[in-house]
Amino acid sequence: MLTEITLGQYYPGESVVHHLDPRTKILGVLFYMVMVFLANSPLSYGLLIAFLIAATALAKLPPGLLLKSIKPLWIIILLTLVLHFFTDPGEVLWHWKVFTITKEGIIMGIKMSLRLVLLLLVSSLMTFTTSPIVLTDGIESLLRPFKRVGVPAHELAMMMTIALRFIPTLLEETDRIMKAQMSRGADFSSGNIVQRAKNLLPILIPLFISSFRRADELALAMEARCYHGGEGRTRMHELVYQKRDGAAAFILVLLFAVLVFLRWGMPA
Amino acid sequence: MSIEVDHISYTYMAHTSLENKALEDVSFRVDKGEFVALIGHTGSGKSTLAEHLNGLLHPDEGCVRVDGVDLKGKDRAAKEARGKVGMVFQYPEHQLFAETIYEDIAFGPRNQGKSPEEVDAAVRSAMAFVDLDYDVFASRSPFQLSGGQMRRVAIAGVVAMEPDYLIMDEPSAGLDPVSRDNIFSQLMKIFHKRQMGVILITHSMEEAAQYADRLLVMSGGKLHLDGPARDIFTHDRETLEKLSMDVPESVKLADELRQQGLSLKGTPLTEAELIRAIERAKGWKAC
Structure with missing residues (x-):
């Protein structure tokens, strides 16, 4: 799916x-x-x-x-x-x-x-x-000179990297939640537009909750590994x-x- | 009255570079009133197989019949047949969405088109099964509960649909031992009361041995063994070893005791059975 x-x-x-x-x-x-x-x-x-x-x-x-x-x-x-x-x-x-x-x-x-x-x-x-990761590296490096005027280059790039990283995870999660609600008889393909939008709630709410949970866990994991933003950070490549x-x-x-x-x- | 799986095969992302054969010529049947455990390693195809049993996936080859009706059909009968199979996914608490526990459990029965009275009765009895006090919990938000309680709510949501067959994908994953025992004792209660067909997907040999009458052993998308738990853990140990699967701890301990010279009889599937076997071998009286 x-x-x-x-x-x-x-x-x-x-x-x-x-x-x-x-x-x-x-x-x-x-x-x-x-x-x-x-x-x-x-x-x-x-x-x-x-x-x-x-x-x-x-x-x-x-x-x-x-x-x-x-x-x-x-x-x-x-x-x-x-x-x-x-x-x-x-x-x-x-x-x-x-x-x-x-x-x-x-x-x-x-x-x-x-x-x-x-x-x-x-x-x-x-x-x-x-690859998207390399691309964000490039964007970060190009934006770095604009840091003086307040462009948060590293933070923007980090946000993009994280977003890209989690797209497949979220898709998988959506797929699983959809299947679970379908097996409880949820119907996503009939009714008028309002009805259909309402039918999406059983997917969207769990998805939001799990996104928040994931964000929380990720923030904690990053902190535990001493992430402190872009200042003085070196890179592997x-x-x-x-x-x-x-x-x-x-x-x-x-x-x-x-x-x-x-x-x-x-x-x- | 049974689920029949007839020579099914399934391939993810067929005809692409990411092609992945998940099921290969799998056949078995599970009757109503039977408790079967489906065991295998991660990636052995057990979750894919489970999704075939209530029509979320359709096999590329072969067919799945519930009470004689092919699930592939688009007609009413096929839809009804799919509805007879309840499915509890892994970490089911991640699918809770409603404002109150009552509403969440009522979601399934309402989708079945039950009348408000029937829905109410179904919710009450499902909550009773999972030991959630209706008066205390019905109007609470599911998100205020502990992990174990949330899982019970999610299971109640499936039980409330009154399925004839219940598939549970690792219902004990990530729970503490007490919650795990609770879930299983509730599951056994529902199983005995409603005489459902239960398929428990797990990779814990102890759970499989303790609760299931019959085992289905999957590996690499194929069904390798199908038989009573005791037979498999007694006679098919070589095959299990080849698939790098374990036997229950009690069986292992019995082996070691035998090597030490204790003449234990049989294959003790649970701790209790092992204790009794030792008592008998030693000639102790049960106290």
């Missing part, structure tokens, strides 16, 4: 992309997103797509796995496409009753949905190749930039330079 849901998209592997420093990947993804909005010609989009394909190949991800990440948002992408088709003003290509398709609309629609797809794919590429991180940064900067040139440097 619920335990069969796989959470987090991490796809374990031993590729160069997997071994990149999480900070490189996070910053790289942000940088790539900036570039997606910088691109304005078919050639620059082609370069961005080529980069993504190359990175996916380097990560040795099965083809199609990445494309699956579009699935939850395909309606929004389709809507973007269709809305632009029919609403943008410009040179009319096709007209029927109130529906008008313009050349500009088609171009704009394709451009916008392509941007969405690229944003989605590049962030999926990161989550596919970086220190994040260190490697040569490959430099190479990745170099490629991204190069791509950026080419895109800037394509946008502003080309004689009109």
Whole structure:
């Protein structure tokens, strides 16, 4: 049942992309997103797509796995496409009753949905190749400079790590409670919305109680092992930039330079 | 009147990399009025098997019949058959949710569509079975109770549904010895009064030997032994050893006494039986 849901998209592997420093990947993804909005010609989009394909190949991800990440948002992408088709003003290509398709609309629609797809794919590429724990390590390390202005970097990262760690546990717990209440004749699939929401109480209440209990126990266990926050805490795996991180940064900067040139440097 | 398990197999997450064969060609039957213990190590498939017995899981192959009705069906008869099997999960107190103990125990009977009077009668008798005073406890919150009491409330919630068969998954886990004895003496009381079929899932050989008439021994998703407790602990000790399972302490102690030269007879399944056997061997009179 619920335990069969796989959470987090991490796809374990031993590729160069997997071994990149999480900070490189996070910053790289942000940088790539900036570039997606910088691109304005078919050639620059082609370069961005080529980069993504190359990175996916380097990560040795099965083809199609990445494309699956579009699935939850395909309606929004389709809507973007269709809305632009029919609403943008410009040179009319096709007209029927109130529906008008313009050349500009088609171009704009394709451009916008392509941007969405690229944003989605590049962030999926990161989550596919970086385990959630490593990712939070990276976020913590990137947020550390902001500590001076009051961003609790370590605490945020610790909260994320704990939350991620307990998702499978809670799912298992939900599954067990559901089964127990079902064997007492609880019915979760009939009745109107109010009735159904009410029927969920026998699951939600025990789940809340056990979450509080777990939180309590965990806090106690952490305290017993002398956890006192991030101050002066060392880690087992220190994040260190490697040569490959430099190479990745170099490629991204190069791509950026080419895109800037394509946008502003080309004689009109 | 029986639960029949007919050559069932079950695989978790079939056709994925995490495929896990939990049950493999398991067959047995439990009659009404029988007290059976299902024993095996963690991960031997006993909890998975239990979830098949009241239709929470359906086997990939084979079928489970309760009083002759296949649980897989979607019709009324199948639903009714599933309702005949009560299931007490591990740590059942973690499923308590209602504001009062009365409401929590009444949850099951109400879902069965009983009238308010019938629900009331069912709650009262279930509370009596688990030794919870109705006047004292009915209107209290279940979350104010001790662990042992909470577990009794949870068990009462299943007993109140008046099942013909009762499955209990390690009802004594995490309880102190006194609470454990209480739970079992209450369980035996219900068992004798209602003549249910009881399946006790446990990994304590002492519990199995003391309470069950028959043992089902599971390992690696397969049913390895099925027979009266005394026979298994007398004749199948090699098989048990191969499955790295123990025999009750009293049997072990009897063995050692025999090695020391005491001519003990039989296989004492409980402490009391062992004491009697020693008395007989020594020619002491019971006092």
